[in-house]
Amino acid sequence: MACWLAPAWAERLVLYYEQRPPYTEFRDGALTGLLGKPAMQAVQQLGIELDLRESPFNRHMALIDKNLEYACAIGRYKTEQRLGRGKFSQAFYRDQPYVAIMRSDNGRAGAVTELQPLLGTAGLRFGFREGYAYGEVLDVWIATSRASLVRLxxxxxxxxxxxxxxxxxxxxxxxxxxxALLASMPEERAKLIMRHYADSPPGAYRYFYCSRQVDDALLQRLDAAINLHRPTGTGGSNP
Structure with missing residues (x-):
């Protein structure tokens, strides 16, 4: 979906997103959501042509990692691996801490009162999105987990x-x-619970993740636009 944003430079930026409420949703002709809205507010300040594309996570991340397009993805975590492959803007959103979703009748998981010991419980089956990062601290806990990790x-x-x-x-x-997910699943929600943990790390920051083709001058303009529209909770200009 190409959007014309009064281009002042000979630039056409491909901007990738997932349909992933409450973060990014294309609705009523516009990208909205906790990430989509501030992301669009920022890029609309750049004066460039924008090609907005919905794409599965692993597909668009591979395109950016391989530097195949002049492109950015909305709201990605910063990791060492990604820093070696692409470029990041300043942060424009910070997640809430992670919680656990489990069945209310899962006594073994429900009996554990902290997140790190929960991840250390042998035999519990944890589901993770293939290719996703979960934040610096949680990624370490996951890598050293004794639980059964299923990436799908x-x-x-x-x-x-x-x-x-x-x-x-x-x-x-x-x-x-x-x-948001539990609110959208009334049947499932009746059997599920959401557990909060005192040791859950602070939420991770989210950034635009861009290919190396994206020049530093554009990223500087993007950072300036982010600062103009920075929402509450991003924790400063450049964590």
Missing amino acids: PESNANLVRMVYRRMLDVVLLSGEEAE
């Missing part, structure tokens, strides 16, 4: 449904995404 090319909504169907024991989601 499924949406987070489908992972939650797998918990409901007893195919998984636990799914970890940011607080805002967990609340």
Whole structure:
């Protein structure tokens, strides 16, 4: 979907997003959501032609990692691996801490009162999105987990449904995404609970993640636009 934004430079930026409530939703002809709205507010200040494309996570991340397009993805976590392959803007959103979704009758998972010991519980089946990062601290906990880790090319909504169907024991989601998904699943919600943990790390920051083709001058303009429209909770200009 090409959008013309009064181009003042000979630039056409491909902007990738997922249909992923409450973060990014294309609705009524516009991209909205907790990430979509501030992202569009920022890019609309750049004076460039924008090619807005919905694309599965792994597909568009591969295109950016391989530097095949003049492109950015909306709202990605910053990791060492990605820093070696692409470029990041300043942060424009910060997630709520992660929570666990489990069945209310899962006594073994429900008995654990902290997140790190939960991840250390051998035999529990955790579902994760293939290719996703979960924040610096959680990624370490996950890498050293004694639980059974199942990584699938499924949406987070489908992972939650797998918990409901007893195919998984636990799914970890940011607080805002967990609340939105459970609200959209009244049948499943009747059997599921959302657990908060005192040791859950602070929420991770989200950025535009761009290919190396995207020049530094554009990123500087993007950072300036982010600062103009910075929403509450991003925690400063450049964490």
